[in-house]
Amino acid sequence: MSNMNSAIDLRSDTVTTPTAAMRQVMAGAEVGDDVLGDEPTVIKLQNKAAALLGKEASVYVPSGTMANLCGICSQTRHGDEIIAHNESHFYFYETGGFAAVAGCSVRFVPGRRGIFGPEVIEPNVRPMQIHYPRTSLLIIENTHNRGGGAVWKVDQVKAVCDQAHELGLRVHMDGARLLNACTAAGVEPSAYTRYVDSVSMCFSKGLGAPVGSVLASDEETIQTAHHFRKMLGGTMRQSGVIAAAAIYALENHVKRLADDHANAKEFARRIADVPGITLDLNDVETNMVFFDVDPKWGPAKKFSKRLEREGVRMFATGPQRLRAVFHLQVSAEQAVRAAEVIGQVLAQTPA
């Protein structure tokens, strides 16, 4: 088995570790007490993020999960219903917080790779009658994780938001990887966020900070979100130490997201024609590559173990499906090497 410290780790862009320059900035961060509201570096980050996202205010939270949950809690009441795609991260991977904490149910809308049109919203809004829950929130995800890093077009976001607003709903965007979407679409974040009521964004994924996310919205919603952040135990003290890493990431790691996208495309191009792999190159839009391995080579989980023995780590996300994610600590050479390893493993006798 190869040394896991030198493995090419494509499991997620969350595996990035802070660079030496980022650690230096963290060490020198000016700090206060964020529970008392005087953490200068957190305040600086929140102002910077709000400006970037074109919103009145933002609140810094420990994780993308908490950003989404604070967004949901602040814009719904217990018993309300949310409309979303069934492969949404908040529904799939966030331990049912929308139900357990926010007290909401979810009604699903269909759509290829997590993206849908305005026409699916109205049929899923409950009539205002005593029998039904109140539909109050639409959630969209950009880029869409389980959709393979799929990017919403600005027009698509506008269309669903216009329709949702006409029907009296608010709209939250899970923008954990919003800057990947912006990089791929060639637009500023505000091109998307002007249409949504709230947006979450993560610093701890492709941007390479060790921890942290923001929720941005209007003043009133963010005041309410502060309350829920405290309730969830997410209000921290000298959190300027980690907020400094997020500021550094925003200032230094955004432009390079294009490199991750290029590496993902190159990796995908190299494995697309390998016998045993099914992959649509048109679906590789950002830093994620989802592909299927023919059952002749065994289930995806077993295949990922074989790759791991050769020093390439990636997750199985379905019976035959694997996911490779490119990030700050994967070089162009490593992307090529990972593709070679897949070719070598497939060249061996099928399982």
Ligand SMILES: Cc1ncc(COP(=O)(O)O)c(C=O)c1O
């Ligand atoms: C689309 C999306 N939203 C939210 C999250 C949650 O972020 P965290 O792991 O920081 O809670 C993730 C994590 O991968 C994600 O991919």
